[in-house]
Amino acid sequence: MGAIYELDTLKKLYEGRAVLDLDRLTIERGEILAMVGPSGAGKSTLLRLLNFLETPEQGELRYKGISAVSIPLELRRQVTTVFQHPALLRDNVENNVTYGLRLRGQRDCGDLSQTILKRMGLEKLRRSQARTLSGGEAQRVALARAVVIQPEVLLLDEPTANLDPYNIGLIEDVVKEIHQQRGVTVVLVTHNIFQAHRLADRVGLMLNGGLIEIGPSSQFFEDPRDPRTRAFVRGEMIY
Numbered sequence: 027m028g029a030i031y032e033l034d035t036l037k038k039l040y041e042g043r044a045v046l047d048l049d050r051l052t053i054e055r056g057e058i059l060a061m062v063g064p065s066g067a068g069k070s071t072l073l074r075l076l077n078f079l080e081t082p083e084q085g086e087l088r089y090k091g092i093s094a095v096s097i098p099l100e101l102r103r104q105v106t107t108v109f110q111h112p113a114l115l116r117d118n119v120e121n122n123v124t125y126g127l128r129l130r131g132q133r134d135c136g137d138l139s140q141t142i143l144k145r146m147g148l149e150k151l152r153r154s155q156a157r158t159l160s161g162g163e164a165q166r167v168a169l170a171r172a173v174v175i176q177p178e179v180l181l182l183d184e185p186t187a188n189l190d191p192y193n194i195g196l197i198e199d200v201v202k203e204i205h206q207q208r209g210v211t212v213v214l215v216t217h218n219i220f221q222a223h224r225l226a227d228r229v230g231l232m233l234n235g236g237l238i239e240i241g242p243s244s245q246f247f248e249d250p251r252d253p254r255t256r257a258f259v260r261g262e263m264i265y
């Protein structure tokens with residue numbers, strides 16, 4: 027498969043403080059990697075770097091071998107993010123879903139968007155204004171909007187926080203489907219270790235901006251190497 031992202035001695039500083047300090051991290055093409063860890067560990071900051079919204083103060087981030095500082099637009103557009111609180115356009119559901127396609131100059135968005143609207147259970151809401159949607163519906167629109175552009179990388183930041191079991195199940199199923207069907211690389215940030223267990227090939231534990239342990243999901247949960255990982259998967263507080 028090979029690496030899609032390579033992070034080397036990377037530091038992200040906010041107001042002089044390192045909120046991310048990663049010696050080395052490689053994300054493999056086509057894997058589902060879950061990053062877990064307590065609040066403030068730097069998980070969302072990592073996703074913002076992977077989505078090229080932020081740049082590191084030290085070290086390097088490479089996407090497909092190209093330094094993130096000089097990433098061309100066409101590569102940047104292969105990466106899409108679903109945030110915990112999606113910012114939808116003041117428009118209807120269908121136009122929200124097709125927005126990314128139109129931005130990329132695709133005029134005939136019909137078939138693609140119909141398929142994804144149907145799969146996400148949003149057909150009947152096509153004409154509804156985004157601001158009238160429930161939290162679960164809005165999050166399904168956000169995922170539909172991300173998936174419809176057929177990204178190579180899907181970054182998910184707490185995509186199912188505060189959602190009910192139906193919405194959680196649907197979102198997880200669609201993530202698994204597009205991963206299996208299209209080999210999309212997925213980086214999932216979650217507080218829900220059960221979700222990490224259900225979805226991920228590999229899991230990493232972050233703490234205070236550093237990476238404590240990363241490994242195959244089975245090893246991470248059943249035979250973790252670091253005492254802090256053992257404590258975290260038992261549901262204990264770690265510092």
Ligand SMILES: Nc1ncnc2c1ncn2[C@@H]1O[C@H](COP(=O)(O)OP(=O)(O)OP(=O)(O)O)[C@@H](O)[C@H]1O
Nearest residue numbers: 040041045063064065066067068069070071072217
């Ligand atoms: N724009 C910013 N300016 C200053 N500090 C920031 C900024 N964004 C994040 N931080 C700080 O960086 C640290 C890491 O934040 P981050 O949101 O990445 O953590 P997280 O692991 O995603 O937390 P949570 O699980 O609560 O979302 C925190 O201490 C946070 O206060």
